[in-house]
Amino acid sequence: AQSVTQLDSHVSVSEGTPVLLRCNYSSSYSPSLFWYVQHPNKGLQLLLKYTSAATLVKGINGFEAEFKKSETSFHLTKPSAHMSDAAEYFCVVSDGPLDTGRRALTFGSGTRLQVQP
Amino acid sequence: GAGVSQSPSNKVTEKGKDVELRCDPISGHTALYWYRQSLGQGLEFLIYFQGNSAPDKSGLPSDRFSAERTGGSVSTLTIQRTQQEDSAVYLCASSLVGLDTDTQYFGPGTRLTVL
Numbered sequence: 001a002q003s004v005t006q007l008d009s010h011v012s013v014s015e016g017t018p019v020l021l022r023c024n025y026s027s028s029y030s031p032s033l034f035w036y037v038q039h040p041n042k043g044l045q046l047l048l049k050y051t052s053a054a055t056l057v058k059g060i061n062g063f064e065a066e067f068k069k070s071e072t073s074f075h076l077t078k079p080s081a082h083m084s085d086a087a088e089y090f091c092v093v094s095d096g097p098l099d100t101g102r103r104a105l106t107f108g109s110g111t112r113l114q115v116q117p
Numbered sequence: 118g119a120g121v122s123q124s125p126s127n128k129v130t131e132k133g134k135d136v137e138l139r140c141d142p143i144s145g146h147t148a149l150y151w152y153r154q155s156l157g158q159g160l161e162f163l164i165y166f167q168g169n170s171a172p173d174k175s176g177l178p179s180d181r182f183s184a185e186r187t188g189g190s191v192s193t194l195t196i197q198r199t200q201q202e203d204s205a206v207y208l209c210a211s212s213l214v215g216l217d218t219d220t221q222y223f224g225p226g227t228r229l230t231v232l
Contacts, residue, residue, distance in 0.1 A: 032219040043121075043225035044208065051219065090159065094219040105150075105221060107159035 002027045002093050006108035014116045019063075019078040021111045023091030026072060032094040033074045035065055038110075039087045047089075050074065061085070086115045119143065121224035123209050129230045130199055138194040138227045142211030149192050150212075150221060151184055155205040163207075166192060167214065199231045 007022040025033065035047040048059025055067045061084075065076045074091060091108040122141045130136050142149050151163040162176040166186040177183070181199075186192040196203055206228050210221035 034220075036223075044210075044223040046220065046222070049220060105160075105162065109159045 002029075002031065002106045004091050004093050004106050004108040006089075006091050006111050008111050009109065010112045010114070012114040012116060013081045015083055016080050019076070019081045019085065019113065021076040021089050021091075021113065023074045023076065023108060024072050025074060025091070025093045027093055033065075033067060034092040034094065034105075035059065035063070035074075035076050036090045036092060037087050038090065044090065047076070081113075081115045083115050083117065086113055088112050121209055121211050121222055123207075123224040123227050125227060126225065127228045127230075129232065131232050132201060133198055135195065135197045136199055136229065138196075138207050138229070140192045140194070140209030140211075140224060142190065142192070142209070143222055145213070146211035146222070147189065147214050148212045148221075149186060150210045151192070151194050152208045152210065153178075153205045154208060154226070160208065163194070196229075199229075201231045204229055204231045 003026045005024045011021060013019055025031065030052065033050040036044040037047050038044050047063050048057045048065055050057045050067045056064060058064045063076055063078045065074055067074050076089060088110045090110050093106050121143055124139045128136055140149065147168045149166045152160040153163055154160050164177055164184045165173040168189060181197045184192060184194045194207060206226040208226045209224045212221045
């Protein structure tokens with residue numbers, strides 16, 4: 001079984017300051033981990049993906065995430081927040097047996113990021 | 118290239134009516150997923166199609182929900198006798214099968230409101 005916990009439902013930062021969105025997961029298999037972003041009234045956009053090639057993953061718009069197996073964490077960071085980063089962020093784990101085509105996605109409950117001017 | 122498209126973008130219906138939601142996946146993607154996102158909730162898996170295999174319907178919440186995929190491309194999600202608790206955003210995603218099976222690309226969603 002797999003699960004995802006996003007530790008903060010809401011994060012508020014000032015423009016130009018660092019962003020940290022926290023995510024912990026559990027997985028029975030070798031998971032893939034993702035961060036998706038959802039702007040108001042928009043669909044989900046893939047920010048970045050971890051698939052075991054490298055523990056530090058760089059994504060779009062200056063975001064990155066570090067996979068820490070010992071801590072079962074996959075926190076999302078950005079050095080300097082921009083107003084356009086205000087959105088809902090979802091941490092996602094893809095699990096399931098590797099010999100099946102479907103890899104079930106389990107979504108966290110989301111973290112709403114506010115960026116203050 | 119073109120992404121996943123969904124129609125309609127918004128649907129308002131009366132309780133008890135049937136609705137159909139449409140999804141056009143990315144060309145060449147053989148896997149297709151439907152999810153539901155209720156207010157303040159994460160995404161809930163509904164159903165999965167892969168090629169000609171029998172769909173995985175394990176996430177459908179009741180027998181009022183059904184989906185089909187014609188010709189391995191377009192998919193329709195049907196909700197019969199809609200209830201107010203069906204109000205949500207319904208998201209469709211598609212993916213390749215193979216090296217990048219995990220990465221699902223999402224459409225903009227259909228916002229369903231049941232009055």
